[in-house]
Amino acid sequence: MNYWLMKSEPEECSVDNALASKNATVPWVGVRNYQARNFMRDAMRVGDGVLFYHSSCAEPGIVGIARVASTAYPDPTQFDPDSPYFDAKSRPDEPRWLLVDVQVLRKISTLPLPALRARPELAELLVLKKGNRLSITPVEPRHWQAITGSSAVVQPDKAGS
Template sequence: MAYWLFKTEPDAYSLTDLKNAPQQSTFWEGIRNYQARNFMRDDMQVGDLVFIYHSSCKIPAVVGIAKVTKAAETDPYQFDASSDYYDPKSDPDNPRWIGVTVQYVEQLPTPVTLKAIKANDDIIDLALKKAGRLSIMPVTGEEWQHIVAMSQL
């Protein structure tokens, strides 16, 4: 099993939205970054666990956990001209963009803020501390355990 962090703007789609979705599940569409796409396509597997991280908000934080329930598949929004995620250069015979399906697992007892993560010397290589621009990033097992433990405080 691998661990991941998915960033989302809570005004657009929050952990609560995932919890309230049918079957507490959603297709994670709209990823338009090649590195994030490659993580989903090449590395992400059914059963992997995902931190849901609220970004672009008053207090950015890891707020909950989801799991991957369906592996990468074509993101249909890339072909929908009315979608914010439309990509006129994407070819239906060789789609450029994909997404995975995730299901709500739990809300963390206490959100783990970006400030707390950056201050934790035990979390060294987490991409969120270094280059927080990626929408999907890997998390090591050790980093996962530290963040979960921080949420228990």
């Protein structure tokens, strides 16, 4: 099992948007970084844990616990000329960009960056590294456990299933 931190701007897709959607599941559209795409394509598996992170907002931080709910598949926004994520060089027979579906299991009180930085056991968490701007980063199991208090396999709870 792998663990991930996935950033979303609340105006694009907030944890509340995800919870309000069918099965609390949303397609993670708009990733336009090859390394982040490769994480989805090559390393993410259904059931992997996700720290849902709000970025580019008044209080950036971890706002929810989620899981990867699908394998990677082509992001349809790359083919839509009206989408801000349109990519004229991407073709349906050779898509450049992929996405996974993410299912929010529960919303948590925001764990803002200063609170994360104040915890010595999280010093190596990638989102805290200077210059790290990736929208998707791997999370070490020890960091996942320190943040969630659990090393359990991520499963939807009764309300989220």
